[in-house]
Amino acid sequence: MAQNSFYLKGWTVTIVAAVFVLVARTNNYGWLWIALLPCISFWWLDSFFLRQERLYKGLFNAVRLGKDENGPYSMTSTYVDKDVAPLVEVARSKTLLPFHGGILLLIVISIVIY
Template sequence: MDDNRVRHLEMIQGVVNRMGQNAFLLKGWTVTLVAGLFVFANTQDIDYKYVAIALLPAIFFWLLDGYFLWQERLFRKLYDAVRKQNNETAADFSMDVRPFYADVHSWLRTCFSITLSLFYLPTIGVIVITLVLVWTK
């Protein structure tokens, strides 16, 4: 394998690593913000408005996390394509993932993947249940 292709693969792997790190940080921020808003709501005699506000970061972080996972999957396809290039093909260092859109589920479908749904659906479910309980109190 030539040096240019190895460098190209390292560039792509760096992007994949950053996408994974971003997704990890988003999950941490989601838990922190939702828990913080619940604590704040509890100190204000459990006002439903503060519980309702917790829905916003949970939903937006879910969509953003889905976007990062979608991009990570696209870059993994790019990595695989570069890895399979024959030695006669020169590495062009392209980071264009558009040719792989057809090979990867859409961004919104990625948001509802098992890995994201198992984290965000229970989180949003807890917020909604708490909101209903506080509202009917």
């Protein structure tokens, strides 16, 4: 899961930078709106993977403490779902908000300026 997060952050920077280069070369500032799509979608995916990681850590702890309802070899994490924050709260976590929020803020400021 951590490797997926690393890749998503790399792809976010790469695609947003490519859009900024395209805007700089063509002087067509309408293309800046396109940079919002990968930024928001990769932020959502990164939040999803972080939440999944937290679910499986909760599942591991439940098995470790003997509180597992489905047996030690089940990968069903539905009963630890209530213990993990929803996706929106995970998106605002201290690991995701500064990175993705900063890029989103940069895009929004660029759109407002131009």
